[in-house]
Amino acid sequence: MPEKILCHRCSFILYQGREPVLPGDVVKKYDRCPRCLTKLSRKPIKVLIEIRGKK
Numbered sequence: 001m002p003e004k005i006l007c008h009r010c011s012f013i014l015y016q017g018r019e020p021v022l023p024g025d026v027v028k029k030y031d032r033c034p035r036c037l038t039k040l041s042r043k044p045i046k047v048l049i050e051i052r053g054k055k
């Protein structure tokens with residue numbers, strides 16, 4: 001299932017894709033949010049993308 005991982009502060013999309021990733025790995029990759037420069041929390045917001053009209 002596709003998923004997004006967002007900055008907890010500004011909702012910048014840190015990761016988006018079909019491959020599931022660990023939020024911890026995203027934090028390691030960025031350390032700080034590229035947009036708002038906030039130090040990322042240990043657990044960024046993880047959002048599963050809902051598929052509309054699933055059958």
Ligand SMILES: [Zn+2]
Binds near residue numbers: 007010033035038
């Ligand atoms: Zn941010």
